[in-house]
Amino acid sequence: MNGKRAAGRKAVEEVKDGMTIGLGTGSTVYYFLEALAEKVADGFHMTGVATSQKTIDLAHQWNIPMQPLNAVKTIDITIDGADEVDASLNGIKGGGGALLYEKLVAKASKRRIWIVDNSKKVEQLGAFPLPVEVVPFGWKQIETYLEEKGAQPQLRRGDDNEPYITDAKHYILDLHLPSITDPHALADELDHLTGVVEHGLFLNMTDKVIIGYPDGQTETLAK
């Protein structure tokens, strides 16, 4: 068993019959969805709200009942992955490009749980490139500004070498920062930058982190 699978399958214990469940994105969430689909096949009732087209596709494939975010009043719990998480349970997300919808779903959720393997645990955020979602119009201006700030932005590209396009039709600049000493100050700056739609700093946005280990064990960090 790998750590991602251990964390993904453990998270299924957090969901209860009748819940509206936010469904994150990524290779760890894949295992959660797989386990959830098994429960649904056994008669478990739930409504899923996806954070990406990839997750919608998987949910449809596995007969997980879904509704769009606009169709639900509130989300009971969201299970999502993360690219890095520190001891204060702050994290970087968006390695898979889903940060905008993930943040919207997280904000609409009463409880939020991240599932990660042990490689994602860090002392300080920033080794993982920080995704910043920007509008395509004038993205070069934002790149230049961030370059001058020393953030080493790099336009994310797809396999075809064309700019990667998010589900909301934006671009992503990945920032290569040496480390993030003050995530709150950086988040504040990015929040106020014209043309930036969202960034991958998720601060105070999870209640619990389930960490999976290669031997199949899990560890839980909670606030």
Ligand SMILES: O=C[C@H](O)[C@H](O)[C@H](O)COP(=O)(O)O
């Ligand atoms: O945009 C993608 C999400 O934030 C993912 O949850 C994150 O990148 C972790 O993905 P994975 O579980 O594949 O490492």
